Amino acid sequence: MKVLVAVKRVVDYNVKVRPKSDGTGVDLNNVKMAINPFCEIAIEEAVRLKEKGVVTEIVAVSIGPKVCQEQIRTALALGADRGILIETDVEVQPLAIAKLLKAVVDKEEPKMVILGKQAIDGDNNQTGQMLAALSGMSQGTFASEVVVEGDSVTVTREVDSGSQVVKLALPAVVTTDLRLNEPRYASLPNIMKAKKKPLDTMTPEELGVEVTPRVTTLKVEPPAERQAGVKVADVAELVDKLKNEAKVI
Amino acid sequence: MSILILAEHDNASIKGATLNTVAAAKAIGGDIVVLVAGEGCGAAAEAAAKIDGVSKVLVADNAAYGHQLAENVSLLVAELGKDYGYILAPATTNGKNTLPRAAALLDVAQISEIISVESADTFKRPIYAGNVIATVQSSDSIKVITVRTTAFDAVAAEGGSASVEAVGSAHDAGNSSYVREEVAKSDRPELTAASIVVSGGRGMQNGDNFAMLYSLADKLGAAVGASRAAVDAGFVPNDMQVGQTGKIVAPGLYIAVGISGAIQHLAGMKDSKVIVAINKDEDAPIFQVADYGLVADLFDAVPELNSSL
Numbered sequence: 001m002k003v004l005v006a007v008k009r010v011v012d013y014n015v016k017v018r019p020k021s022d023g024t025g026v027d028l029n030n031v032k033m034a035i036n037p038f039c040e041i042a043i044e045e046a047v048r049l050k051e052k053g054v055v056t057e058i059v060a061v062s063i064g065p066k067v068c069q070e071q072i073r074t075a076l077a078l079g080a081d082r083g084i085l086i087e088t089d090v091e092v093q094p095l096a097i098a099k100l101l102k103a104v105v106d107k108e109e110p111k112m113v114i115l116g117k118q119a120i121d122g123d124n125n126q127t128g129q130m131l132a133a134l135s136g137m138s139q140g141t142f143a144s145e146v147v148v149e150g151d152s153v154t155v156t157r158e159v160d161s162g163s164q165v166v167k168l169a170l171p172a173v174v175t176t177d178l179r180l181n182e183p184r185y186a187s188l189p190n191i192m193k194a195k196k197k198p199l200d201t202m203t204p205e206e207l208g209v210e211v212t213p214r215v216t217t218l219k220v221e222p223p224a225e226r227q228a229g230v231k232v233a234d235v236a237e238l239v240d241k242l243k244n245e246a247k248v249i
Numbered sequence: 250m251s252i253l254i255l256a257e258h259d260n261a262s263i264k265g266a267t268l269n270t271v272a273a274a275k276a277i278g279g280d281i282v283v284l285v286a287g288e289g290c291g292a293a294a295e296a297a298a299k300i301d302g303v304s305k306v307l308v309a310d311n312a313a314y315g316h317q318l319a320e321n322v323s324l325l326v327a328e329l330g331k332d333y334g335y336i337l338a339p340a341t342t343n344g345k346n347t348l349p350r351a352a353a354l355l356d357v358a359q360i361s362e363i364i365s366v367e368s369a370d371t372f373k374r375p376i377y378a379g380n381v382i383a384t385v386q387s388s389d390s391i392k393v394i395t396v397r398t399t400a401f402d403a404v405a406a407e408g409g410s411a412s413v414e415a416v417g418s419a420h421d422a423g424n425s426s427y428v429r430e431e432v433a434k435s436d437r438p439e440l441t442a443a444s445i446v447v448s449g450g451r452g453m454q455n456g457d458n459f460a461m462l463y464s465l466a467d468k469l470g471a472a473v474g475a476s477r478a479a480v481d482a483g484f485v486p487n488d489m490q491v492g493q494t495g496k497i498v499a500p501g502l503y504i505a506v507g508i509s510g511a512i513q514h515l516a517g518m519k520d521s522k523v524i525v526a527i528n529k530d531e532d533a534p535i536f537q538v539a540d541y542g543l544v545a546d547l548f549d550a551v552p553e554l555n556s557s558l
Contacts, residue, residue, distance in 0.1 A: 016512055017377045026381055038494075094349070095358050118494065123376050124361045125345050129319065130353035138320055138424040141346050144487065154428065158487045159342040160441075160496065165428040166318070172424075178477065178494060179487060214358040218371065218384045226519065229540040231531075235553040238525065238543050246523045246540065248445070248502040249469060249558070 001111035001148075001170075002057045003046045005080060006101060007039040009064055009071045010121045023219040035071045038116025040078075041176040044183040045146060046114055047079035054148045057081050059108060063100055065089050069199065076194035077186035083199040088211060090204075094122075096211040098130035103207035105135050110171065112153065117142050117175040128175035138168035142177040250334025250369070251280040255326055255347065257339050258285055258293035263300070265442045266339035268403035271302055273396040274337055275404065276366040280304050283411070284329060286322050288315035298413050301405040309416040316427035317343060323350035324420035330391060331355060340395040340497075352393040359393045360385060364400035378493040378516035398441065399499035399520060433488050437463075440489065443472035445502045448491055448518070449484070450476035452507020452528065452547055456484040461551045462506060468558045474498065474518075476508045492517035507547045510535025527551065 011017055012032040020027045035043075049055040060075035062068040063086040072083035086100050105113060118125035132139035140146070140155025144163065147154045148170075157164045158177045186194075204211045232238045242249045252274045257264040267283070274281045281302055285294040286309040294308040307329065313321045330336040330351060338344030340362045352359040363372040364382070371386045372394065440446065447466045449459055459473070466473045474491040475484065491498055493516035503521035508514060510526070510533055518524070519538050526539035529546050536542040543550055 011377070013513070017380055019381050026377065093358060095353060095356075098353055120493070121377055123378065123493065124359070126349035126352070126359050126361060129323075129346065129349035130359075132320075133323060133350040133353035136422075136424075138422070139346075139350065141319070142342060157342075159430075160488060162431045162433040162486065162488045164316075164430045167426050167428050169424040177487075178481065214387065214389050215360060216386045216388070218386055220376075220381050220383045223375065223379055223382050223519075226524075226538050227540075228537070229524070229542060231536070231542045231544060234545075235543065235550055235557060238541055239554065239557050241541050242502070242523070242525070246502070248523050 001055055002059065002108065003049065003055045004059050004061060004105065004108060004110040004113045005042050005046050005075065006113070006115040006127070007043065007060055007062045007071050007075050008036040008116070008119045009033055009062065009068045010036045010119050013037055013120055019220040019222055023221055026220060035074055036116050036119045038118060038176050040183040041178070041180050042114040042116050043075050043078050043080060044181045045176060048181060049148065050079065059084060059110065061086065061101065061104055063088065063092055063097055072199055073194050074186060076197045077191040078184065082197055085199065085201045086204060086207065087201050088204050090211050091213055092211050093213050093215060094124050094126035095130055095214065096209065097127050098134055099209045100204060100207060100211070101131045102134045103209055105131070112170060112172055112174060114174045114176065117177055128173050132173040138172045140166055140168050140172060141175045143174050144177050144179040146174055146180065251282060252277060252335040252337060253330050253333040254281065254283045255336070255338040255344065256283050256285045256293065256297055257341050257343060258287060258290065260287045260290040261292050263293055263296040263406070265403060266341050266398045267297070268300060268406055269398035269401045270337050270339045270396045271300055271404045272401035273363065273366065274335070275302050276401070277335060277369065279334065282307060284309065284326065286314040286325055287317060288312050294413050298411040299407050299409050301408045303409050303411040306411050306413045307416045308413060309418065311419040313419050313421040317347070318425050318427060319347040319350050320422035320425045321420050322347050323354060324422060325418055326351035327354035328418055328420070329416065333391060336391060336393045338395055339398050344395050348393060348395055355391055355393070357389040357391050357393055358387060359395065360387060361395050362397040363394055364397050378512050379519065380512065397497060399497050433486055437466055438470065438472045440472045440474050440491070440496050441498055444500050445469045445471035446474050446498050446500045447471045447504045447506065448474035448476065448508060449479055449506050450508030451478035451482065453479055453484055459485055461555070465551060465555045468555060476514045505535050505539070506551060508535055509533045510538065
């Protein structure tokens, strides 16, 4: 079966971003960019399913400016077979992303779409659910285990109370949580091979999708800073401070 | 403008997260209607009717909603929600699972995890693991919003007397089914509702050593959490994870034990009132947010702390 994997270009997870001083956005000058970690887990899961013989083809899709090709090439180096870039310079929000992915789903007709549960820049946690809604597909969000059997997939989900197992009819959308797998690193030969894999480019206009943002960011600012604390010498002083200064125990 | 809230409940009772969501709805202002979708959820609906500030409770009691599968509940929320100005849910795993699906069915955006209401269409929400706060304005006619519960003080669970109305619609998308659930059983308070949280990180070295934290937590009436490193290493289950992609907590006292303080962890706990860090690495970033830092070997400090309480 064919699997579609969505990959997003985001600021590397080790970077502590800061708002620009005029509050108009986040300072992304000379900041290291990477694949969203949850998307990496999504690629890894697709590759593992292919290695098991469950999946026959993996298509990696990214949406954004031309540079997003870098993240698609990384996905190809990790084991995806071909890539699709939906090129746009507009700030594409989750609903529009879901509509674009639906257009790709309509063309490609994958049995499963695997996405990260959230991107670490916008922290929205919406796209997979929205794509499932628009495509009429079932959804297994926050997945920690994915088992495909015939026409269905059994997904173990990380939920607030522990874990929940659901059985979904295919085609289905799966969004990845942290414990689903540990992504591999791309090997040099695979990075070289990835350069020769096919990568198609299309535009939202070609897909007939309206991507105008519905939500406007008026300003961004740093969060309230915590006051610097004190170091205590020992446990006795800590207990004293908690009892008599902070009065929390 | 009326506000529809998708209640967080377990059929028998209403979860605290619903009370924080009602608080956010009050900040928006308008008629507050709570939807309880479940199976055999009469008791939860009765409880919802008592919540302060709620004017009406809609109960959709049907087998299709038994395990609150997103495929089914989102159809119900979209059907009922089209007559409202706002649809809210707490940013729990349940709310996050269902609400974006309902938003897409209504062809509107969702605004995730708001931390404040600035005006009828403008809200603040954290992005980049809470390192940036964005003020965002929605242009949609129906505003679909999840609420970061720690940012809104819970309203009273008692005192209201809302009417309770049954909803007949039974939506069964027919493409998903519930298999089973593994619910962590604990006598300790719920992590997101506890007034004191004791959390362990990679420094705990293994799952057995968490016994020290459980013992300390029981003395303090605290819940026990963990960093992603401790969960990934298999020390403790995923429902204990505090952080950007785990649970967000803001207790009166947060005690971080053997946690270095990656930004992803800080995102989940830095709004705690008082933060204590115990770590033997004096350069650990956790000390930059701690009110009281103790540079010590946790295997000495935690037993000593336990015995001195």
